[in-house]
Amino acid sequence: MKIGIIICNRYKSCAGGKCFRAMQNREGAFDIYDPAEALEIVGYTSCGGCPGGNVEYTCAEMIKNGAQAIHLATGMVVGYPPCRSVNYFKSFIQEKYKIKVVVGTHPIPQKYYDTHQNLETWRGNMWQELIKPTLADEELRNQYN
Numbered sequence: 711m712k713i714g715i716i717i718c719n720r721y722k723s724c725a726g727g728k729c730f731r732a733m734q735n736r737e738g739a740f741d742i743y744d745p746a747e748a749l750e751i752v753g754y755t756s757c758g759g760c761p762g763g764n765v766e767y768t769c770a771e772m773i774k775n776g777a778q779a780i781h782l783a784t785g786m787v788v789g790y791p792p793c794r795s796v797n798y799f800k801s802f803i804q805e806k807y808k809i810k811v812v813v814g815t816h817p818i819p820q821k822y823y824d825t826h827q828n829l830e831t832w833r834g835n836m837w838q839e840l841i842k843p844t845l846a847d848e849e850l851r852n853q854y855n
């Protein structure tokens with residue numbers, strides 16, 4: 711299985727450790743993949759900065775390199791504020807490139823979970839759907855703190 715990852719540009723200097731660890735362990739949004747199946751990252755880049763202009767083009771290269779799914783990194787749903795366009799990016803990529811899009815990579819770190827819960831950031835069905843793949847349980851969220 712070949713995947714591409716697009717991260718929020720606010721975290722562009724991130725070394726990607728949590729994403730790669732979660733991928734290796736099939737945790738967070740990667741738990742949909744069979745552990746017996748190899749996962750290969752064929753592209754890793756940022757959205758290019760608000761409003762996310764790189765999203766329009768970067769998927770084409772990932773697909774050219776064999777990507778079968780695009781993951782929008784967890785930073786897009788846990789940032790302060792979360793990306794307002796993440797749901798649009800998901801719909802756009804699916805429509806334009808006819809490829810599976812998964813919102814999230816590694817499990818939501820507990821410290822972000824706590825703050826967003828207190829702020830009620832993810833109130834409403836849309837956000838509940840968006841965080842579902844990376845919600846995990848508290849024990850796992852703590853491991854990604």
Ligand code: SF4
Nearest residue numbers: 718719757760762793
């Ligand atoms: S908030 Fe959204 S559009 Fe802005 S840099 Fe992050 S992912 Fe890109």
